[in-house]
Amino acid sequence: MLDSSKSFKDFLNYLEQSNVLSAESVTRAMNAFSSTDHAADTVMIELGLTKEEDLANYLNRFFNLPKMQAIPDDIHQELFEKVGFEYLQTNEILPLELEIDTLVLATADPFDTDAAEALAYEFDRQLSLRVFPRNQITESLARYQGASDVASNPLEATDFDGESDSEDINRLKDYAREAPIIKFVSKIIQQAVDQGATDLHIEPMLDRVRIRFRKDGMLSVVDTAPKEMHAGISTRIKIMSRLNIAERRLPQDGRMRIPVRGQEIDLRVSVLPTVHGETFVLRVLDRSGVELSLNALGYDDDTISKLIDLVNVPNGIVLVTGPTGSGKTTTLYSLLNKRLADEVKIFTVEDPVEYRLEGITQLQVEPAIDLTFSRALRSVLRQDPDVILVGEIRDRESAQIAIQASLTGHLVLSTLHTNSAAGALTRLRDMGVDSFLIGASIRAVVAQRLLRKVCDQCNGQKSDIGVSSEERCGNCRGTGYSGRTVTYEILEISPELGAMITRGAEEEELTQYARDNGMVSMRERAQLLVDQEITDQAEVGRVLELGGG
Numbered sequence: 001m002l003d004s005s006k007s008f009k010d011f012l013n014y015l016e017q018s019n020v021l022s023a024e025s026v027t028r029a030m031n032a033f034s035s036t037d038h039a040a041d042t043v044m045i046e047l048g049l050t051k052e053e054d055l056a057n058y059l060n061r062f063f064n065l066p067k068m069q070a071i072p073d074d075i076h077q078e079l080f081e082k083v084g085f086e087y088l089q090t091n092e093i094l095p096l097e098l099e100i101d102t103l104v105l106a107t108a109d110p111f112d113t114d115a116a117e118a119l120a121y122e123f124d125r126q127l128s129l130r131v132f133p134r135n136q137i138t139e140s141l142a143r144y145q146g147a148s149d150v151a152s153n154p155l156e157a158t159d160f161d162g163e164s165d166s167e168d169i170n171r172l173k174d175y176a177r178e179a180p181i182i183k184f185v186s187k188i189i190q191q192a193v194d195q196g197a198t199d200l201h202i203e204p205m206l207d208r209v210r211i212r213f214r215k216d217g218m219l220s221v222v223d224t225a226p227k228e229m230h231a232g233i234s235t236r237i238k239i240m241s242r243l244n245i246a247e248r249r250l251p252q253d254g255r256m257r258i259p260v261r262g263q264e265i266d267l268r269v270s271v272l273p274t275v276h277g278e279t280f281v282l283r284v285l286d287r288s289g290v291e292l293s294l295n296a297l298g299y300d301d302d303t304i305s306k307l308i309d310l311v312n313v314p315n316g317i318v319l320v321t322g323p324t325g326s327g328k329t330t331t332l333y334s335l336l337n338k339r340l341a342d343e344v345k346i347f348t349v350e351d352p353v354e355y356r357l358e359g360i361t362q363l364q365v366e367p368a369i370d371l372t373f374s375r376a377l378r379s380v381l382r383q384d385p386d387v388i389l390v391g392e393i394r395d396r397e398s399a400q401i402a403i404q405a406s407l408t409g410h411l412v413l414s415t416l417h418t419n420s421a422a423g424a425l426t427r428l429r430d431m432g433v434d435s436f437l438i439g440a441s442i443r444a445v446v447a448q449r450l451l452r453k454v455c456d457q458c459n460g461q462k463s464d465i466g467v468s469s470e471e472r473c474g475n476c477r478g479t480g481y482s483g484r485t486v487t488y489e490i491l492e493i494s495p496e497l498g499a500m501i502t503r504g505a506e507e508e509e510l511t512q513y514a515r516d517n518g519m520v521s522m523r524e525r526a527q528l529l530v531d532q533e534i535t536d537q538a539e540v541g542r543v544l545e546l547g548g549g
Helices: 008-017 023-035 040-046 052-062 077-083 085-091 114-122 134-145 169-177 179-194 227-240 301-311 328-337 373-381 396-407 421-430 435-441 495-502 507-516 522-531 537-547
Strands: 094-098 102-107 126-131 199-204 208-215 218-226 252-260 263-274 277-284 316-321 346-350 361-364 387-390 411-416 442-454 481-492
Touching: 008 023, 008 052, 023 040, 040 052, 040 134, 052 126, 077 085, 077 094, 085 114, 085 134, 094 134, 102 114, 102 134, 114 126, 134 179, 179 199, 179 208, 179 218, 179 227, 179 252, 179 263, 179 277, 199 227, 208 227, 218 227, 227 252, 227 263, 227 277, 301 328, 301 442, 301 481, 316 328, 316 396, 316 421, 328 346, 328 387, 328 411, 328 442, 346 373, 373 387, 373 396, 387 396, 396 411, 396 435, 411 421, 421 435, 421 442, 421 481, 421 507, 435 442, 435 495, 442 522, 442 537, 481 522, 481 537, 495 507, 522 537
Parallel strands: 102 126, 316 411, 316 442, 346 361, 346 387, 387 411
Antiparallel strands: 094 102, 199 208, 199 277, 208 218, 252 263, 263 277, 442 481
16 A cells, blocks of 8 residues: 655655755755646656656655566556546556455556546555556557557647748747647657657648657658647747747758756757748757667677777777768767777867767867867867867868878877768868878778667567557567667778879779778678678668668
8 A cells, every 4th residue: 555645745855865866956846846737757857857767766665665677568458448548548547457455556656646546446446556657657558559549649629720831920939838739749759769769750741740750770650740730849849949930931950958758868950841831850869878889889899809909099090981870970989988098188079969978078069150170170189189089071171180180190080971981082082182191191991881680579570561559569669670780891091002092093993902801891791690680681782772882
Protein backbone atom coordinates (compact mmCIF):
# COMPACT_ATOMS: atom_id res chain seq x y z
CA MET A 1 0.00 0.00 0.00
CA LEU A 2 1.06 3.55 -0.76
CA ASP A 3 1.56 5.92 2.17
CA SER A 4 -0.88 8.65 1.11
CA SER A 5 0.30 10.95 3.91
CA LYS A 6 3.55 11.63 2.01
CA SER A 7 3.35 14.76 -0.11
CA PHE A 8 5.33 16.12 -3.02
CA LYS A 9 6.93 18.58 -0.61
CA ASP A 10 8.04 15.65 1.58
CA PHE A 11 9.57 14.05 -1.51
CA LEU A 12 11.49 17.22 -2.41
CA ASN A 13 12.82 17.43 1.14
CA TYR A 14 13.88 13.79 0.87
CA LEU A 15 15.81 14.59 -2.33
CA GLU A 16 17.46 17.58 -0.67
CA GLN A 17 18.51 15.49 2.35
CA SER A 18 19.87 12.85 -0.07
CA ASN A 19 21.99 15.56 -1.79
CA VAL A 20 20.12 15.03 -5.06
CA LEU A 21 18.64 18.53 -5.16
CA SER A 22 19.82 21.86 -3.80
CA ALA A 23 17.61 24.04 -1.62
CA GLU A 24 17.18 26.41 -4.56
CA SER A 25 16.01 23.55 -6.82
CA VAL A 26 13.51 22.41 -4.17
CA THR A 27 12.04 25.91 -4.04
CA ARG A 28 11.82 26.10 -7.85
CA ALA A 29 10.07 22.74 -8.07
CA MET A 30 7.59 23.53 -5.29
CA ASN A 31 6.73 26.93 -6.78
CA ALA A 32 6.17 25.41 -10.23
CA PHE A 33 4.08 22.57 -8.81
CA SER A 34 1.93 24.96 -6.78
CA SER A 35 1.32 27.44 -9.59
CA THR A 36 0.60 25.01 -12.45
CA ASP A 37 -1.61 21.98 -13.02
CA HIS A 38 1.30 19.82 -14.19
CA ALA A 39 1.99 16.40 -12.70
CA ALA A 40 4.78 16.15 -10.14
CA ASP A 41 7.04 14.15 -12.47
CA THR A 42 6.39 16.56 -15.35
CA VAL A 43 7.47 19.51 -13.20
CA MET A 44 10.72 17.78 -12.24
CA ILE A 45 11.54 16.76 -15.81
CA GLU A 46 10.55 20.02 -17.50
CA LEU A 47 12.65 22.02 -15.04
CA GLY A 48 15.60 19.76 -15.89
CA LEU A 49 16.12 18.75 -12.25
CA THR A 50 16.56 15.04 -12.89
CA LYS A 51 16.39 12.42 -15.61
CA GLU A 52 13.15 10.53 -16.03
CA GLU A 53 14.48 7.08 -15.13
CA ASP A 54 16.34 8.44 -12.11
CA LEU A 55 13.16 10.15 -10.91
CA ALA A 56 11.21 6.87 -11.07
CA ASN A 57 13.92 5.20 -8.96
CA TYR A 58 13.84 8.01 -6.38
CA LEU A 59 10.04 7.77 -6.12
CA ASN A 60 10.12 4.00 -5.66
CA ARG A 61 12.66 4.37 -2.85
CA PHE A 62 10.75 7.24 -1.23
CA PHE A 63 7.50 5.25 -1.12
CA ASN A 64 9.31 1.96 -0.43
CA LEU A 65 7.75 0.38 -3.54
CA PRO A 66 9.09 -2.71 -5.35
CA LYS A 67 11.37 -1.71 -8.23
CA MET A 68 10.80 -3.21 -11.67
CA GLN A 69 13.37 -2.75 -14.46
CA ALA A 70 10.75 -2.39 -17.19
CA ILE A 71 7.04 -2.74 -17.79
CA PRO A 72 6.48 -6.42 -18.64
CA ASP A 73 5.31 -7.28 -22.15
CA ASP A 74 2.60 -9.64 -20.87
CA ILE A 75 0.46 -7.15 -18.97
CA HIS A 76 -3.12 -8.12 -18.06
CA GLN A 77 -4.77 -7.82 -21.51
CA GLU A 78 -8.30 -8.60 -20.27
CA LEU A 79 -8.01 -5.95 -17.57
CA PHE A 80 -6.66 -3.52 -20.14
CA GLU A 81 -9.72 -4.04 -22.35
CA LYS A 82 -12.17 -3.95 -19.42
CA VAL A 83 -10.91 -0.60 -18.13
CA GLY A 84 -10.92 0.97 -21.57
CA PHE A 85 -8.11 2.65 -23.45
CA GLU A 86 -9.51 6.18 -23.27
CA TYR A 87 -9.54 6.16 -19.45
CA LEU A 88 -6.00 4.76 -19.28
CA GLN A 89 -4.65 7.20 -21.86
CA THR A 90 -6.31 10.22 -20.22
CA ASN A 91 -4.88 9.36 -16.80
CA GLU A 92 -1.63 7.77 -18.10
CA ILE A 93 -1.85 4.70 -15.89
CA LEU A 94 -1.42 1.08 -16.90
CA PRO A 95 -2.89 -2.07 -15.31
CA LEU A 96 -0.24 -4.72 -14.68
CA GLU A 97 -1.87 -7.42 -12.55
CA LEU A 98 -5.26 -8.26 -11.02
CA GLU A 99 -4.60 -10.48 -8.03
CA ILE A 100 -7.04 -11.98 -5.52
CA ASP A 101 -6.99 -8.95 -3.29
CA THR A 102 -4.73 -6.47 -5.11
CA LEU A 103 -4.82 -4.36 -8.27
CA VAL A 104 -1.29 -3.52 -9.48
CA LEU A 105 -1.01 -0.36 -11.59
CA ALA A 106 1.89 1.47 -13.25
CA THR A 107 2.01 5.25 -12.82
CA ALA A 108 4.48 8.07 -13.27
CA ASP A 109 2.94 10.29 -10.59
CA PRO A 110 2.20 8.49 -7.31
CA PHE A 111 1.02 11.79 -5.75
CA ASP A 112 -2.07 11.82 -8.00
CA THR A 113 -3.92 8.59 -7.22
CA ASP A 114 -7.55 9.58 -7.85
CA ALA A 115 -7.88 7.64 -11.12
CA ALA A 116 -5.98 4.65 -9.76
CA GLU A 117 -8.07 4.54 -6.57
CA ALA A 118 -11.25 4.70 -8.62
CA LEU A 119 -10.18 1.54 -10.45
CA ALA A 120 -9.28 -0.18 -7.19
CA TYR A 121 -12.77 0.66 -5.87
CA GLU A 122 -14.39 -0.59 -9.08
CA PHE A 123 -12.62 -3.94 -8.87
CA ASP A 124 -12.91 -4.15 -5.07
CA ARG A 125 -9.17 -4.60 -4.63
CA GLN A 126 -6.45 -2.91 -2.64
CA LEU A 127 -4.31 -0.58 -4.77
CA SER A 128 -0.62 -1.34 -5.30
CA LEU A 129 1.42 1.07 -7.41
CA ARG A 130 4.65 0.68 -9.36
CA VAL A 131 6.40 3.87 -10.52
CA PHE A 132 7.81 3.97 -14.07
CA PRO A 133 9.01 6.78 -16.34
CA ARG A 134 6.04 8.34 -18.09
CA ASN A 135 7.46 7.55 -21.54
CA GLN A 136 7.48 3.81 -20.74
CA ILE A 137 3.81 3.94 -19.79
CA THR A 138 2.97 5.87 -22.97
CA GLU A 139 4.88 3.39 -25.14
CA SER A 140 3.15 0.42 -23.50
CA LEU A 141 -0.25 1.97 -24.05
CA ALA A 142 0.68 2.51 -27.70
CA ARG A 143 1.84 -1.07 -28.04
CA TYR A 144 -1.47 -2.48 -26.81
CA GLN A 145 -3.84 -0.09 -28.47
CA GLY A 146 -1.96 0.30 -31.76
CA ALA A 147 0.31 3.17 -32.70
CA SER A 148 -2.22 4.70 -35.09
CA ASP A 149 -4.84 5.13 -32.33
CA VAL A 150 -2.38 6.52 -29.79
CA ALA A 151 -0.96 8.94 -32.34
CA SER A 152 -4.42 10.37 -33.13
CA ASN A 153 -4.29 14.06 -32.44
CA PRO A 154 -6.50 15.72 -29.82
CA LEU A 155 -6.40 18.82 -31.98
CA GLU A 156 -8.60 17.32 -34.67
CA ALA A 157 -11.71 18.63 -32.92
CA THR A 158 -10.22 22.04 -32.22
CA ASP A 159 -11.96 24.87 -34.01
CA PHE A 160 -9.44 26.99 -35.88
CA ASP A 161 -11.22 29.87 -37.52
CA GLY A 162 -8.07 31.57 -38.85
CA GLU A 163 -6.37 30.99 -42.18
CA SER A 164 -2.85 29.52 -42.36
CA ASP A 165 -1.78 32.37 -44.60
CA SER A 166 -3.26 35.08 -42.34
CA GLU A 167 -1.20 38.24 -41.90
CA ASP A 168 -2.58 38.69 -38.39
CA ILE A 169 0.60 38.03 -36.39
CA ASN A 170 -1.10 38.36 -33.04
CA ARG A 171 -3.63 35.73 -34.04
CA LEU A 172 -0.84 33.38 -35.06
CA LYS A 173 0.83 33.91 -31.70
CA ASP A 174 -2.46 33.05 -30.01
CA TYR A 175 -2.61 29.83 -32.03
CA ALA A 176 0.89 28.94 -30.97
CA ARG A 177 0.12 29.56 -27.29
CA GLU A 178 -2.89 27.24 -27.24
CA ALA A 179 -2.23 24.27 -24.96
CA PRO A 180 -2.98 21.62 -27.65
CA ILE A 181 -0.43 23.18 -30.03
CA ILE A 182 2.19 23.34 -27.28
CA LYS A 183 1.50 19.73 -26.32
CA PHE A 184 1.67 18.51 -29.91
CA VAL A 185 5.01 20.19 -30.67
CA SER A 186 6.42 19.03 -27.33
CA LYS A 187 5.16 15.48 -27.98
CA ILE A 188 6.77 15.04 -31.38
CA ILE A 189 10.10 16.46 -30.18
CA GLN A 190 10.04 14.11 -27.19
CA GLN A 191 9.23 11.18 -29.47
CA ALA A 192 12.13 12.08 -31.76
CA VAL A 193 14.57 12.15 -28.84
CA ASP A 194 13.12 8.97 -27.30
CA GLN A 195 13.46 7.05 -30.57
CA GLY A 196 17.01 8.27 -31.21
CA ALA A 197 16.06 10.18 -34.36
CA THR A 198 18.62 12.53 -35.87
CA ASP A 199 16.09 14.68 -37.74
CA LEU A 200 12.42 15.59 -37.33
CA HIS A 201 10.56 16.60 -40.52
CA ILE A 202 7.31 18.60 -40.37
CA GLU A 203 5.90 18.67 -43.90
CA PRO A 204 2.66 20.36 -45.01
CA MET A 205 0.80 18.33 -47.64
CA LEU A 206 -2.33 19.13 -49.61
CA ASP A 207 -4.72 17.98 -46.87
CA ARG A 208 -2.58 17.23 -43.79
CA VAL A 209 0.73 17.81 -42.05
CA ARG A 210 3.07 14.83 -42.19
CA ILE A 211 5.56 14.13 -39.37
CA ARG A 212 8.58 11.99 -40.22
CA PHE A 213 11.70 10.98 -38.26
CA ARG A 214 15.09 10.02 -39.66
CA LYS A 215 16.64 7.21 -37.66
CA ASP A 216 19.66 5.13 -38.68
CA GLY A 217 19.71 7.17 -41.88
CA MET A 218 16.15 6.29 -42.94
CA LEU A 219 12.95 8.35 -42.89
CA SER A 220 9.62 6.97 -41.63
CA VAL A 221 6.19 8.49 -41.01
CA VAL A 222 5.34 8.63 -37.30
CA ASP A 223 2.33 10.95 -37.13
CA THR A 224 0.02 13.27 -39.05
CA ALA A 225 -1.91 16.38 -38.07
CA PRO A 226 -4.86 18.26 -39.60
CA LYS A 227 -3.84 20.89 -42.13
CA GLU A 228 -5.56 23.52 -39.96
CA MET A 229 -2.86 22.99 -37.33
CA HIS A 230 -0.01 23.99 -39.63
CA ALA A 231 -0.15 27.72 -38.85
CA GLY A 232 -0.02 27.10 -35.11
CA ILE A 233 2.79 24.53 -35.36
CA SER A 234 4.79 26.82 -37.64
CA THR A 235 4.45 29.81 -35.34
CA ARG A 236 5.18 27.78 -32.21
CA ILE A 237 8.46 26.46 -33.65
CA LYS A 238 9.47 29.89 -34.91
CA ILE A 239 8.87 31.44 -31.49
CA MET A 240 10.88 28.69 -29.80
CA SER A 241 13.79 29.14 -32.22
CA ARG A 242 13.57 32.96 -32.26
CA LEU A 243 12.77 33.28 -35.94
CA ASN A 244 10.68 35.93 -37.68
CA ILE A 245 7.09 34.63 -37.54
CA ALA A 246 5.93 37.20 -40.11
CA GLU A 247 8.41 35.97 -42.76
CA ARG A 248 6.91 33.15 -44.82
CA ARG A 249 8.46 33.82 -48.22
CA LEU A 250 12.15 33.25 -47.49
CA PRO A 251 14.09 30.36 -45.88
CA GLN A 252 15.17 30.83 -42.27
CA ASP A 253 17.59 29.04 -39.96
CA GLY A 254 17.57 29.06 -36.18
CA ARG A 255 18.27 27.06 -33.03
CA MET A 256 16.42 26.16 -29.87
CA ARG A 257 17.29 24.50 -26.57
CA ILE A 258 14.52 22.75 -24.66
CA PRO A 259 14.30 20.27 -21.75
CA VAL A 260 13.35 16.74 -22.82
CA ARG A 261 13.09 13.96 -20.22
CA GLY A 262 15.11 16.06 -17.78
CA GLN A 263 17.94 16.88 -20.21
CA GLU A 264 18.65 20.05 -22.18
CA ILE A 265 18.43 19.21 -25.89
CA ASP A 266 19.74 21.46 -28.69
CA LEU A 267 17.94 21.49 -32.02
CA ARG A 268 18.94 23.19 -35.25
CA VAL A 269 15.90 24.47 -37.15
CA SER A 270 15.59 24.96 -40.91
CA VAL A 271 12.47 26.53 -42.45
CA LEU A 272 11.72 26.45 -46.18
CA PRO A 273 8.62 27.86 -47.94
CA THR A 274 6.85 25.37 -50.26
CA VAL A 275 3.66 25.40 -52.35
CA HIS A 276 1.73 23.87 -49.43
CA GLY A 277 3.25 26.06 -46.73
CA GLU A 278 6.47 26.15 -44.73
CA THR A 279 8.27 22.87 -44.16
CA PHE A 280 10.51 22.40 -41.12
CA VAL A 281 13.48 20.17 -40.40
CA LEU A 282 14.70 19.99 -36.81
CA ARG A 283 18.17 18.43 -36.45
CA VAL A 284 18.52 16.84 -33.00
CA LEU A 285 21.94 17.76 -31.64
CA ASP A 286 21.63 15.71 -28.46
CA ARG A 287 24.91 13.82 -28.16
CA SER A 288 24.59 12.85 -24.50
CA GLY A 289 23.92 9.22 -25.35
CA VAL A 290 26.63 8.92 -28.00
CA GLU A 291 29.69 6.97 -26.96
CA LEU A 292 32.83 8.69 -28.27
CA SER A 293 34.61 5.43 -28.96
CA LEU A 294 36.14 4.11 -32.15
CA ASN A 295 35.19 0.61 -31.00
CA ALA A 296 31.56 1.65 -30.62
CA LEU A 297 31.61 3.07 -34.15
CA GLY A 298 32.77 -0.29 -35.49
CA TYR A 299 36.50 0.22 -36.12
CA ASP A 300 38.61 -2.88 -35.47
CA ASP A 301 41.56 -2.93 -33.08
CA ASP A 302 44.28 -2.83 -35.77
CA THR A 303 42.67 0.19 -37.43
CA ILE A 304 42.24 1.95 -34.08
CA SER A 305 45.97 1.54 -33.41
CA LYS A 306 46.70 3.04 -36.82
CA LEU A 307 44.36 6.00 -36.20
CA ILE A 308 45.83 6.65 -32.76
CA ASP A 309 49.30 6.81 -34.34
CA LEU A 310 47.98 9.32 -36.90
CA VAL A 311 46.35 11.57 -34.30
CA ASN A 312 49.54 11.68 -32.25
CA VAL A 313 51.74 13.08 -35.01
CA PRO A 314 52.99 16.61 -34.22
CA ASN A 315 51.72 18.25 -37.42
CA GLY A 316 49.84 17.68 -40.66
CA ILE A 317 46.22 17.22 -41.66
CA VAL A 318 44.00 14.18 -41.08
CA LEU A 319 40.71 14.32 -43.00
CA VAL A 320 37.52 12.31 -42.51
CA THR A 321 35.22 12.28 -45.55
CA GLY A 322 31.73 11.10 -46.35
CA PRO A 323 28.20 12.41 -46.89
CA THR A 324 26.09 14.16 -44.25
CA GLY A 325 25.14 11.76 -41.48
CA SER A 326 28.02 9.33 -42.01
CA GLY A 327 29.49 9.84 -38.52
CA LYS A 328 32.44 12.06 -39.48
CA THR A 329 32.20 14.35 -36.44
CA THR A 330 31.79 11.39 -34.08
CA THR A 331 34.95 9.84 -35.52
CA LEU A 332 36.90 13.09 -35.12
CA TYR A 333 35.82 13.54 -31.49
CA SER A 334 36.63 9.91 -30.76
CA LEU A 335 40.10 10.65 -32.08
CA LEU A 336 40.35 13.77 -29.94
CA ASN A 337 39.52 11.62 -26.93
CA LYS A 338 42.74 9.74 -27.63
CA ARG A 339 44.76 12.96 -27.56
CA LEU A 340 43.36 14.63 -24.42
CA ALA A 341 46.11 15.46 -21.96
CA ASP A 342 47.09 18.37 -19.74
CA GLU A 343 50.12 19.13 -21.90
CA VAL A 344 48.11 19.42 -25.15
CA LYS A 345 46.11 22.52 -26.16
CA ILE A 346 43.12 21.55 -28.33
CA PHE A 347 40.74 23.92 -30.14
CA THR A 348 37.63 23.15 -32.20
CA VAL A 349 36.01 25.50 -34.72
CA GLU A 350 32.55 24.24 -35.68
CA ASP A 351 29.07 25.11 -36.97
CA PRO A 352 27.45 24.06 -34.71
CA VAL A 353 29.42 22.58 -31.80
CA GLU A 354 27.98 19.05 -31.71
CA TYR A 355 29.72 17.64 -28.63
CA ARG A 356 30.73 19.20 -25.34
CA LEU A 357 34.09 17.78 -24.27
CA GLU A 358 35.94 18.68 -21.09
CA GLY A 359 39.56 19.75 -21.52
CA ILE A 360 39.27 21.39 -24.93
CA THR A 361 38.37 24.91 -26.10
CA GLN A 362 35.40 24.99 -28.46
CA LEU A 363 34.38 27.85 -30.75
CA GLN A 364 31.15 28.09 -32.72
CA VAL A 365 31.21 30.15 -35.91
CA GLU A 366 28.55 32.82 -36.37
CA PRO A 367 28.35 34.00 -40.00
CA ALA A 368 25.70 36.58 -39.03
CA ILE A 369 28.37 38.54 -37.14
CA ASP A 370 31.09 37.69 -39.68
CA LEU A 371 32.70 35.06 -37.46
CA THR A 372 33.41 32.68 -40.34
CA PHE A 373 35.52 29.52 -40.35
CA SER A 374 38.41 31.43 -41.90
CA ARG A 375 38.29 34.31 -39.44
CA ALA A 376 37.91 31.96 -36.46
CA LEU A 377 40.84 29.83 -37.65
CA ARG A 378 43.11 32.84 -37.90
CA SER A 379 42.25 33.84 -34.34
CA VAL A 380 42.76 30.30 -33.04
CA LEU A 381 46.26 30.19 -34.52
CA ARG A 382 47.19 33.10 -32.24
CA GLN A 383 46.09 31.05 -29.19
CA ASP A 384 49.10 28.69 -29.25
CA PRO A 385 47.18 25.49 -30.14
CA ASP A 386 48.66 22.02 -30.59
CA VAL A 387 45.61 20.41 -32.21
CA ILE A 388 42.81 22.12 -34.15
CA LEU A 389 39.57 20.46 -35.17
CA VAL A 390 37.89 22.29 -38.04
CA GLY A 391 34.26 21.24 -38.46
CA GLU A 392 34.48 21.35 -42.25
CA ILE A 393 36.84 22.69 -44.92
CA ARG A 394 34.34 24.56 -47.06
CA ASP A 395 36.34 26.78 -49.41
CA ARG A 396 39.79 27.70 -50.66
CA GLU A 397 40.40 30.23 -47.87
CA SER A 398 39.68 27.81 -45.01
CA ALA A 399 41.69 25.09 -46.82
CA GLN A 400 44.68 27.41 -47.19
CA ILE A 401 44.61 28.40 -43.51
CA ALA A 402 44.33 24.75 -42.42
CA ILE A 403 47.32 23.84 -44.58
CA GLN A 404 49.30 26.81 -43.27
CA ALA A 405 48.54 25.69 -39.73
CA SER A 406 49.66 22.13 -40.47
CA LEU A 407 52.92 23.32 -42.03
CA THR A 408 53.74 25.51 -39.02
CA GLY A 409 53.66 22.77 -36.41
CA HIS A 410 49.98 22.06 -35.73
CA LEU A 411 47.88 18.93 -36.17
CA VAL A 412 44.61 19.73 -37.99
CA LEU A 413 41.59 17.41 -38.05
CA SER A 414 38.73 18.20 -40.41
CA THR A 415 36.05 16.86 -42.75
CA LEU A 416 35.18 17.05 -46.43
CA HIS A 417 32.15 15.88 -48.39
CA THR A 418 33.66 13.44 -50.89
CA ASN A 419 32.75 9.89 -51.93
CA SER A 420 36.19 8.34 -51.45
CA ALA A 421 39.45 8.91 -49.61
CA ALA A 422 41.36 9.83 -52.77
CA GLY A 423 38.51 12.12 -53.79
CA ALA A 424 39.39 14.44 -50.90
CA LEU A 425 42.77 15.18 -52.49
CA THR A 426 41.31 16.11 -55.85
CA ARG A 427 38.55 18.09 -54.10
CA LEU A 428 41.19 20.28 -52.42
CA ARG A 429 42.83 20.77 -55.80
CA ASP A 430 39.45 21.80 -57.27
CA MET A 431 39.20 24.41 -54.48
CA GLY A 432 42.35 25.99 -55.84
CA VAL A 433 44.91 24.60 -53.39
CA ASP A 434 48.32 23.95 -54.99
CA SER A 435 49.08 20.25 -55.47
CA PHE A 436 52.49 20.49 -53.79
CA LEU A 437 50.87 21.92 -50.64
CA ILE A 438 48.34 19.06 -50.55
CA GLY A 439 51.09 16.46 -50.92
CA ALA A 440 53.17 18.11 -48.22
CA SER A 441 50.45 18.62 -45.59
CA ILE A 442 47.97 15.70 -45.75
CA ARG A 443 48.90 12.78 -43.48
CA ALA A 444 45.87 10.57 -44.11
CA VAL A 445 42.30 10.55 -45.34
CA VAL A 446 39.60 8.36 -43.80
CA ALA A 447 36.47 7.83 -45.91
CA GLN A 448 33.51 6.23 -44.17
CA ARG A 449 29.82 5.31 -44.39
CA LEU A 450 27.37 4.03 -41.79
CA LEU A 451 25.53 0.78 -42.49
CA ARG A 452 22.44 -0.34 -40.61
CA LYS A 453 23.03 -3.51 -38.60
CA VAL A 454 20.75 -6.51 -38.80
CA CYS A 455 18.47 -6.55 -35.75
CA ASP A 456 19.85 -9.11 -33.30
CA GLN A 457 16.43 -9.78 -31.75
CA CYS A 458 14.49 -10.76 -34.89
CA ASN A 459 17.50 -11.62 -37.09
CA GLY A 460 16.50 -9.06 -39.70
CA GLN A 461 12.90 -10.17 -40.17
CA LYS A 462 11.21 -7.25 -41.93
CA SER A 463 7.47 -6.70 -41.40
CA ASP A 464 5.01 -5.94 -44.19
CA ILE A 465 3.14 -2.64 -44.10
CA GLY A 466 -0.11 -4.34 -43.06
CA VAL A 467 1.38 -6.07 -40.02
CA SER A 468 0.05 -4.70 -36.73
CA SER A 469 2.38 -3.07 -34.22
CA GLU A 470 1.89 -5.99 -31.82
CA GLU A 471 3.31 -8.43 -34.39
CA ARG A 472 6.35 -6.34 -35.24
CA CYS A 473 9.70 -6.67 -33.53
CA GLY A 474 9.72 -4.13 -30.72
CA ASN A 475 13.46 -3.54 -31.07
CA CYS A 476 13.59 -2.57 -34.76
CA ARG A 477 9.87 -1.72 -35.28
CA GLY A 478 9.70 -4.19 -38.13
CA THR A 479 12.48 -2.67 -40.24
CA GLY A 480 14.85 -5.61 -39.71
CA TYR A 481 17.66 -3.24 -38.69
CA SER A 482 18.77 -1.77 -35.38
CA GLY A 483 21.80 0.48 -34.88
CA ARG A 484 24.60 1.22 -37.33
CA THR A 485 28.23 0.34 -37.84
CA VAL A 486 30.98 1.85 -39.96
CA THR A 487 32.62 0.75 -43.16
CA TYR A 488 35.69 2.72 -44.19
CA GLU A 489 38.92 3.05 -46.13
CA ILE A 490 42.11 4.75 -44.95
CA LEU A 491 44.47 6.39 -47.41
CA GLU A 492 47.83 7.05 -45.72
CA ILE A 493 50.02 9.48 -47.63
CA SER A 494 53.38 7.83 -48.18
CA PRO A 495 56.28 9.73 -49.79
CA GLU A 496 55.42 8.01 -53.08
CA LEU A 497 51.77 9.06 -52.89
CA GLY A 498 52.83 12.58 -51.89
CA ALA A 499 54.95 12.78 -55.03
CA MET A 500 52.02 11.56 -57.15
CA ILE A 501 49.75 14.21 -55.63
CA THR A 502 52.35 16.91 -56.26
CA ARG A 503 52.56 16.04 -59.95
CA GLY A 504 48.76 16.17 -60.25
CA ALA A 505 47.73 12.50 -60.34
CA GLU A 506 43.98 11.96 -60.66
CA GLU A 507 41.68 10.15 -58.18
CA GLU A 508 41.61 6.84 -60.06
CA GLU A 509 45.40 6.64 -60.24
CA LEU A 510 45.80 7.49 -56.55
CA THR A 511 43.16 4.92 -55.55
CA GLN A 512 44.75 2.18 -57.66
CA TYR A 513 48.19 2.83 -56.21
CA ALA A 514 46.82 2.78 -52.65
CA ARG A 515 44.96 -0.50 -53.23
CA ASP A 516 48.03 -2.07 -54.83
CA ASN A 517 49.88 -1.16 -51.65
CA GLY A 518 47.42 -2.58 -49.14
CA MET A 519 44.48 -0.19 -48.78
CA VAL A 520 41.20 -2.05 -48.17
CA SER A 521 38.27 -0.30 -49.84
CA MET A 522 34.97 0.56 -48.18
CA ARG A 523 33.18 -1.98 -50.34
CA GLU A 524 35.57 -4.76 -49.35
CA ARG A 525 35.14 -3.98 -45.65
CA ALA A 526 31.37 -3.84 -46.11
CA GLN A 527 31.45 -7.29 -47.67
CA LEU A 528 33.28 -8.59 -44.60
CA LEU A 529 30.44 -7.22 -42.47
CA VAL A 530 27.95 -9.07 -44.67
CA ASP A 531 29.95 -12.28 -44.33
CA GLN A 532 29.88 -11.83 -40.54
CA GLU A 533 26.07 -11.27 -40.74
CA ILE A 534 26.43 -7.85 -39.08
CA THR A 535 24.65 -6.23 -42.03
CA ASP A 536 23.20 -7.53 -45.29
CA GLN A 537 23.79 -7.13 -49.00
CA ALA A 538 20.71 -4.96 -49.55
CA GLU A 539 21.96 -2.39 -47.03
CA VAL A 540 25.46 -2.35 -48.54
CA GLY A 541 23.99 -1.82 -52.00
CA ARG A 542 21.74 0.98 -50.77
CA VAL A 543 24.47 2.92 -48.97
CA LEU A 544 27.45 2.43 -51.25
CA GLU A 545 25.62 2.72 -54.55
CA LEU A 546 23.92 5.88 -53.28
CA GLY A 547 27.19 7.33 -52.05
CA GLY A 548 29.38 6.08 -54.87
CA GLY A 549 31.60 4.10 -52.46
